[in-house]
Amino acid sequence: MNIHATDTIAALITGQGTSAIGQIRISGPDSLNISNAIFKGQNLNKVSSHSLHFGKIVQSDGHILDEVLVSVFRSPHSYTGEDVVEISCHGSLYILQEVLNLIYSNGIRPAEAGEFTRRAWLNGKMDLSQAEAVADLIASETKASHLLAINQLKGGIRNEIAELRAILLDFSALIELELDFSEEDVEFADRGKLSNLLDQISDKVTVLLDSFRLGNAVRNGVQTVIAGRPNAGKSTLLNALLGENRALVSDIPGTTRDTVEEKLNIDGVLFHFVDTAGLREARDQVEAMGIARSYEKIKEAAIVLYVYDVQNTNFNELETDILDLNVDPESIIMVANKSDLISEANKPETEIAFLKSISPIHISAKNEEGISELKKSILMKVLGNQSIQEDSIAINARHRTALESALQEIIQTKKALLTGLTTDLVAQQLKTVLYHLGLVSGEITNDQILGHIFGKFCIGK
């Protein structure tokens, strides 16, 4: 066990704001001594690990601040791996601040954002991908994001590559050994086996890279913009999707001027829906500003629901409108609205050349018909043929950068092996592959990566 920290830190670990109970965590070598100095009850220096004690927090002049419960965790069996004391107070902002002040006046310093988890990582309690999972778990808002976070916390991502990386490390050591015997022209590392191993790793890395799109959508939500001409029924559609009257609807074209944004959870995946101002030649300055904003949102969207009035649409116009959106056709879902106004037999097929393969979803936003089919196709756009299962894992943007570099290096190493490059060059290549794979779980790290990961935490985690 590495205990790196010599100082003791403390912070509020429950939410800011009045609540029934608020909890303060103290971690580090002085946590028991200092808690004992402000706690009237059992001698905390003498109690066993994982025990709970009732008592009072008392200021130096004898004034009682609160009646509390104190939990004691002794190193290394705690979240951080250090001695940890957690004080459960009544959740008054005044009490919590005063107890913290008392702790800080005894020489303990406030914990920085993510510092408890950073210490947990330093003390070998978790790897970096698991530390990231703690942040994801706290941020999870849907079943899917929760599942991905839990699987990553269980070591899902590390386990995918750790074993193969370990074998590669052995190969790397053998090749280094060959360098020591370079004059004798010996070959300890079987080049055929090494090449197979590299293939296995690259297969695994490719599967992981494929999981990024899904992971990103599930963790961060999917920006979905509802666009179209004025009066197409965009706001009516937003309301139908949400099941509430969120946006103003009227038969006056140009009703929506600013964007209206709402979150919606569809089968465990979070979507950020944005209703926008109808796209047309603006009639006044404010409408022009609204339309400019519509285009900004369309540019940022992962999915565009292009809504048109199925009864009143000329298909040539529709084609120009879609081209004007200037987005990847793959991200568009065509929504033929107001289907209630035409008979089944008259439902026209869209004949837009580059969208030919995409058939529109016919809905009536007003009568809430076709909404569940539309939701299904929105979900399909995100998940494709993937689905969130009990054991699903998905990488994040940091893992992706590292794994993409690893894949490039694997390709170079394979080339080096095929072209019979010198042993020292192969050794060098292998080190680079190992480096990039090691970044994912944190065997290899640097200050920039750590700052990036732990800076995303809130204070107290």
Ligand SMILES: Nc1nc2c(ncn2[C@@H]2O[C@H](COP(=O)(O)OP(=O)(O)OP(=O)(O)O)[C@@H](O)[C@H]2O)c(=O)[nH]1
């Ligand atoms: N018959 C019928 N009318 C609809 C349907 N959807 C919307 N409407 C009507 O069409 C008109 C325009 O609806 P909105 O939802 O305000 O249209 P919009 O696209 O948001 O319009 P702007 O905000 O002006 O761009 C309203 O009178 C709605 O009641 C539908 O499915 N069927």
Ligand SMILES: [Mg+2]
């Ligand atoms: Mg509208």
